[in-house]
Amino acid sequence: MIKAVIFDFDGTLADTLPICFHAFQAVFKEFDDIDITDGEIKAMFGPSETGIIKENLLNKNQDRAIELYYEKYTKNHRNLVPDNEEMNNLLLYLKRKGYKLAIVTGKARRSLNISLECLNMKEFFDVVITGDDVNKPKPHPEGINKALKQLNIENNEAIFLGDSDADILAGKAADIYTVGVHWLLNYQTQRFNVKPNTIFRSIKDCRQFIENRSQHNIFN
Structure with missing residues (x-):
């Protein structure tokens, strides 16, 4: 689940x-x-x-x-950087449904905080792991593993979403269900060289996926 x-x-x-x-x-x-x-x-x-x-x-x-x-x-x-009401609504939906939310990014905490403040996202996340918090950036799984530990979540109880091959590699190295996303105007990887478990091409895809899989083993 x-x-x-x-x-x-x-x-x-x-x-x-x-x-x-x-x-x-x-x-x-x-x-x-x-x-x-x-x-x-x-x-x-x-x-x-x-x-x-x-x-x-x-x-x-x-x-x-x-x-x-x-x-x-x-x-x-x-x-x-445009405001994205649909993204914020997704995060609000996930929080209201009781999901724990985390960020694992290569960004420095300073720039991440600037962005979270500008985009009104500061209050959504239970755990934030930045590039300042790891010795080995993605594609190494250190950041994801740290997030899982701080969330007190097993790797088969979480999904990791990212837009680059480094994200997918890090997720696979952490043995977590990986989702490639191509849902914003600009993203890092045009075509994933490493195949994620699934790809979301719209924010709506994420909500539907969560609703469909919330009561089941996500690896089935």
Whole structure:
């Protein structure tokens, strides 16, 4: 029986990829004087934003670059990230039905908190695991395993939703039911190279799935 729903964040819970790209592009232009593409930024995903900058920026003023990232992320969030009433309604439905909710994301806690505040999502989640909370980012299962432990949930009592191959790999490594999502305008993986247990192409799909499987073993 499903007791918990665990979500990735960027491209899964919120259409935040455009603001991430914008902020990273501003940093690399300002400090390394290079124009970096969305695809090149996607290839860096895994570590938190802080980790990405520290691992990829050539300029030594990394602390200043990190602050510029958050400045751009905060200033332009409401312009570049649309509110999603349907998503918030799904989360509210799950909470009212008694499901435990969690986020496992590679984002830094600082940027995640900015997004949760802007999108009115702060109160939905019982557990939040960010890139700051793990030693090994996805596709390693460390974050999912931490979430399961903090939720006090067995891996066969939860599902994990994500929009990238790294999400699906992490879910499979944690032996959890994995859901690939292509329900927002922007997402990381156009075609999953690693097959999830199922794919949701609309937020409505998620609610129907939960309703249909809530009283049954999700692996059947």
